[in-house]
Amino acid sequence: MRKKTGFIGQTSGLGRQKHPTAHHKQVGFSGQTTLIAILLMMLVFGVVVVFLSSFVGFRSQEDYLNLYTSNALISILRTDTGYTNFPENCRRIVDVLFCSEFTPSFRCGGTECNTLAGILVETHVSKILKPQLDYLLKYGEDKTVGNPGLEMERVRWIANEDLRRGNQRLYITLITAEK
Amino acid sequence: MKQKHLSGQGRPQAEKPRGLSGQFGMMEYIIFALFMLIIVVAIVFFLFGWEFGAAQREGLDQAYSKSLSLISRFTHSGFFTEKDNMLDDSKLMVTKCEDIEAVFGEKLCINITSVLFVGDESRSCSLSSYPNCNQWVICGDFCGQGNLLGYDVPVNIYRRVDGTTELGILDLRIGVS
Numbered sequence: 001m002r003k004k005t006g007f008i009g010q011t012s013g014l015g016r017q018k019h020p021t022a023h024h025k026q027v028g029f030s031g032q033t034t035l036i037a038i039l040l041m042m043l044v045f046g047v048v049v050v051f052l053s054s055f056v057g058f059r060s061q062e063d064y065l066n067l068y069t070s071n072a073l074i075s076i077l078r079t080d081t082g083y084t085n086f087p088e089n090c091r092r093i094v095d096v097l098f099c100s101e102f103t104p105s106f107r108c109g110g111t112e113c114n115t116l117a118g119i120l121v122e123t124h125v126s127k128i129l130k131p132q133l134d135y136l137l138k139y140g141e142d143k144t145v146g147n148p149g150l151e152m153e154r155v156r157w158i159a160n161e162d163l164r165r166g167n168q169r170l171y172i173t174l175i176t177a178e179k
Numbered sequence: 180m181k182q183k184h185l186s187g188q189g190r191p192q193a194e195k196p197r198g199l200s201g202q203f204g205m206m207e208y209i210i211f212a213l214f215m216l217i218i219v220v221a222i223v224f225f226l227f228g229w230e231f232g233a234a235q236r237e238g239l240d241q242a243y244s245k246s247l248s249l250i251s252r253f254t255h256s257g258f259f260t261e262k263d264n265m266l267d268d269s270k271l272m273v274t275k276c277e278d279i280e281a282v283f284g285e286k287l288c289i290n291i292t293s294v295l296f297v298g299d300e301s302r303s304c305s306l307s308s309y310p311n312c313n314q315w316v317i318c319g320d321f322c323g324q325g326n327l328l329g330y331d332v333p334v335n336i337y338r339r340v341d342g343t344t345e346l347g348i349l350d351l352r353i354g355v356s
Contacts, residue, residue: 040218047225064330075333079346127294128333
């Protein structure tokens with residue numbers, strides 16, 4: 001009758017069956033040795049994982065991208081459009097956004113504010129935004145420029161501006177996220 | 180009865196394998212001991228490497244944080260701006276590396292570029308090219324030295340000559356040892 005031996009993996013190659021009359025040790029690692037080897041391998045694996053994971057998140061960019069997004073929004077809003085007529089509605093990009101929200105059919109240089117706002121935002125953002133970032137600018141009730149998919153993005157950076165002009169109030173949000 | 184001659188064939192079958200098995204067992208433990216030694220050395224190596232890496236990362240993180248802080252100080256300093264986050268081109272024109280060193284306590288590599296919408300060629304600002312230029316470099320010599328790290332952020336640039344506000348990029352880098 002044959003009897004199984006070995007500490008673990010009784011039917012595996014390491015825990016081969018042997019004849020009961022053979023008293024000598026089996027060739028190859030014994031069960032305990034195998035167990036210790038596996039534990040050590042797991043320990044090494046754990047150390048390597050911890051070592052490598054320490055590089056993930058290296059140079060965290062959270063603070064930087066928050067500052068970047070905030071600066072991008074402020075800077076874009078304050079930039080001159082080049083339209084000097086009707087400065088109240090057309091001079092800076094923020095003026096055009098106000099115009100787009102409250103008097104959308106008003107024209108700056110022959111272009112309706114509603115259309116011009118989108119063009120200006122797109123042009124200026126494309127000039128300064130990092131190539132690896134995507135953006136969505138929301139303003140007013142429901143107006144948006146950029147990628148609407150960023151609303152659903154889990155990792156994103158947001159900058160807000162709450163602006164008032166007389167009795168008009170415009171809430172502007174810039175969202176950036178990695179592409 | 181005829182006595183059988185004792186030859187190798189007549190020996191008990193278990194003896195030879197037992198001796199071999201002992202040798203194999205010895206080899207097993209030697210190999211296993213070597214294996215464990217290698218693993219222990221590897222673990223020690225990884226732990227030391229990890230500690231060393233952690234110290235390096237800590238240093239770099241601090242340098243990047245400092246860089247962010249300096250960007251904020253630069254874009255809010257009355258020495259260089261018209262108002263917060265809006266750099267004044269006339270002030271940038273007269274800013275020297277010594278001024279930066281006096282204000283921030285160290286040399287900084289500062290590169291400010293106004294975004295061009297027409298044409299692709301940047302033009303460096305000097306007394307002869309101003310105001311028909313769009314790039315200001317402060318501490319240019321320092322920019323070419325050693326290890327530098329830092330960030331770039333969008334800013335406004337106020338053009339004093341015509342009173343307009345342009346969009347630009349501020350790139351600020353600090354030296355790291």
